[in-house]
Amino acid sequence: MKLVSLKSITTLLLPVLLCLPILTSADEKDQDKASWSYEGATGPSHWGDISAENITCKQGKNQSPINIKRTFDARLPSIKFDYAVLNSENIVNTGHSIQVNIRSGGLIKLDGKDFLLKQFHFHTPSENMIDGQSFPLEAHFVHASEDNELAVVALLYQPGPPDAALNVLVKNMPMNAGDTNRLGAKDIEFFERSKKIKEYVRFNGSLTTPPCTEGVRWIVVKKQPTLSRSQLNAFQKALKHPNNRPIQPVNARIVVH
Numbered sequence: 001m002k003l004v005s006l007k008s009i010t011t012l013l014l015p016v017l018l019c020l021p022i023l024t025s026a027d028e029k030d031q032d033k034a035s036w037s038y039e040g041a042t043g044p045s046h047w048g049d050i051s052a053e054n055i056t057c058k059q060g061k062n063q064s065p066i067n068i069k070r071t072f073d074a075r076l077p078s079i080k081f082d083y084a085v086l087n088s089e090n091i092v093n094t095g096h097s098i099q100v101n102i103r104s105g106g107l108i109k110l111d112g113k114d115f116l117l118k119q120f121h122f123h124t125p126s127e128n129m130i131d132g133q134s135f136p137l138e139a140h141f142v143h144a145s146e147d148n149e150l151a152v153v154a155l156l157y158q159p160g161p162p163d164a165a166l167n168v169l170v171k172n173m174p175m176n177a178g179d180t181n182r183l184g185a186k187d188i189e190f191f192e193r194s195k196k197i198k199e200y201v202r203f204n205g206s207l208t209t210p211p212c213t214e215g216v217r218w219i220v221v222k223k224q225p226t227l228s229r230s231q232l233n234a235f236q237k238a239l240k241h242p243n244n245r246p247i248q249p250v251n252a253r254i255v256v257h
């Protein structure tokens with residue numbers, strides 16, 4: 001009697017047991033995609049292995065960030081920044097970065113194309129380096145064109161007096177992963193500007209986070225704003241860990257200014 005019932009239970013369970021490995025691996029895959037980090041087994045040197053979607057992280061030849069060393073004069077035209085009235089949505093602690101989402105109002109023109117500002121976020125310490133020098137903070141202003149090409153404008157911050165624009169973010173800083181704070185219409189007006197930027201370097205690169213997609217136009221602004229020690233502390237406290245991907249090989253790329 002016991003044997004029979006055991007057998008019937010096994011028979012009943014068999015399809016479930018067979019399904020389990022499949023369910024587990026699918027589940028794991030989903031988790032892996034979400035669970036990259038900046039250290040240990042899910043850190044930058046493993047990004048290319050933790051999900052098939054991240055293959056470019058290890059096989060790409062135009063990866064970001066880079067150490068900007070030799071640049072060539074390409075007589076680049078100035079870039080017109082039309083950030084007249086930024087309509088911000090919120091400031092989010094994604095666990096990987098501190099990000100300000102933008103509803104509308106930011107536009108740059110590159111290669112005859114309009115790129116709209118979607119969000120900007122921060123890395124500490126900086127991701128890109130100049131002549132091997134790292135900076136305490138780097139802002140990435142992420143723009144997308146209508147056909148979904150990306151242009152990232154990077155600002156490198158030097159230690160020094162506080163930055164007025166950052167103060168507003170520090171005041172509204174979401175302190176823990178998953179936290180979101182609303183931003184008022186006036187909160188990010190310090191980032192609003194309409195001007196031409198002449199001094200910058202440009203290169204082809206990638207997203208600096210999985211899936212490390214390439215084909216991103218990178219603009220690193222030469223003029224560096226400053227931030228104070230306490231402003232930097234606020235970012236470090238909210239992020240709880242460095243969030244910079246290590247420098248990637250330049251390979252055959254040419255960096256122009």
Ligand SMILES: [Zn+2]
Pocket residue numbers: 121122123140208
């Ligand atoms: Zn970034």
